[in-house]
Amino acid sequence: MQLIDGKTVAAAVLAECQLEIADLLQKGIQPGLAVVLVGEDPASQVYVGSKVKTCAELGMHSKKIVLPAETTQEELLEVVRQLNADPAIHGILVQSPPPPHIHEDEIIRAIDPRKDVDGFHPENVAKLVLEDPTGFVPCTPAGSMRLLAAAGIDTNGAKVVVLGRSMIVGKPMALLLMSKNANATVTVAHSRSRDLPALCRQSDILIAAVGRPEMVKADWVRDGAVVIDVGINRVPDASKKSGFRLTGDVAFEEVAPKCKAITPVPGGVGPMTIAMLMKNTLQAARQLG
Ligand code: GUN
Secondary structure, three states: OOEHHEEEHHHHHHHHOOOOOOHHHHHHOOOOEEEEEEOOOOHHHHHHHHHHHHHHHHHOOOEEEEHHHHHHHHHHHHHHHHHHHHOOEEEEEEEOOOOOOHHHHHHHOOOOOOOOOOOOOHHHHHHHHHOOOOOOOOOHHHHHHHHHOOOOOOOOOOEEEEEEEOOOOOOHHHHHOOOOOOEEEEEEEEOOOOOOOHHHOOEEEEOOOOOOOOEHHHHHEEEEEEEEEEEOOOEOOOOOOOEEEEEOOOOOOHHHOOOOOOOOOOOHHHHHHHHHHHHHHHHHHHHHH
């Protein structure tokens, strides 16, 4: 069994970023990322903190905007408009999920697609469908593809099951896998799919992105399969100082021994998401000039 180490692969991506940043700085461009957090979701606070910290480590400009949970739709739209107009900002990310009174669709559409480093704006979704490289690929699926490549996993002709159909992971992941770069045969499964275990068992590569702790059991996975666990779930754990531990969507202990390769949680896909966000921000800076 090969453990796919996301921290090592992310470090390699960040090293590439470092070179590109030096080149941009020489051209008089300091890449800048704005991260907007509405409310106090503890996991989101951690993610936003990591994104801003990574920017600082790379010598990028960053702006962290934390807004109270009561922020109105119009106030949030105004923040996005100001960031659209800010020449020091090349990438804009509004952390998901926002509080329930916020209409996330409208917020995403308000972001300048040239600064939409999440790749959530309809223009970038279309570019992903069209395989237009000027678009932004959502960070978590992009990071998962990079992990497969780094682990030497050939997707050409492979049977892949993507478990989950979210805008952030499942749908873009399926598009990337079926693209002419990857050439996989893709099945997208979800909570309404009939006989999920049997469906998953047919896959050479299983992408678990449902957000349900340890849902994928040993009998869901074929011997010799590759498993990418996208889930980052907090489950109560009285033995931890924080009161919780992180676990993926895969029951790692029982699944890992069956796998050809598998990503751990934490330390798998998580670090890749941030690294690809940095890459996307550099792409935005380059394209905006
Ligand atoms: N919440 C979980 N993942 C993501 C992501 O990639 N981008 C944003 N904006 N929010 C998220």
